[in-house]
Amino acid sequence: MKKQYGEMTEMMAKEIIDWCSKNIGISKYQDINTLSVRQDARINTLGLYNPNTNVLIFNPKRHPSFLEFVDTIIHEYVHFTQNIKNYSKLNKKYGYNNNPYEIEAIKVAESNRLICIDEIFGGLV
Secondary structure (H helix, E strand, O other): OOOOOOOOOHHHHHHHHHHHHHHOOOOOOOOHHHOEEEEOOOOOOOEEEEOOOOEEEEOHHHOOOHHHHHHHHHHHHHHHHOOHHHHHHHHHHHOHHHOHHHHHHHHHHHHHHHHHHHHHHOOOO
16 A cells, blocks of 8 residues: 655655665665654755764755655765765865766656655655
8 A cells, every 4th residue: 555645754754765775775885774864944955964973854844845855865865875975075176066976866866756756655646
């Protein structure tokens, strides 16, 4: 039975992360068992992944749609799978939009968000 979707909650994010671990893969650099997720309306971005604490954080108030929410969780999950110790250096060298880690996260999220929604929630109603 497909799950119902609606609010952008930590529980929904965890469902998406579980889907990601099965369909995108797990990290060679971080432990999936200690990955945690939380929402924080104070952050100025859609979401972020902190490799130092192994926490994926999202701001539910900044997402204009459920599709964008799913995209953000997948995008940040990709960062969880990456060896992002050189992230800051690459940001300085290429800028955020041309950072290879960002390019990969954007592509993976865009190509998987509708599949994820369909498989977990039965598609958009």
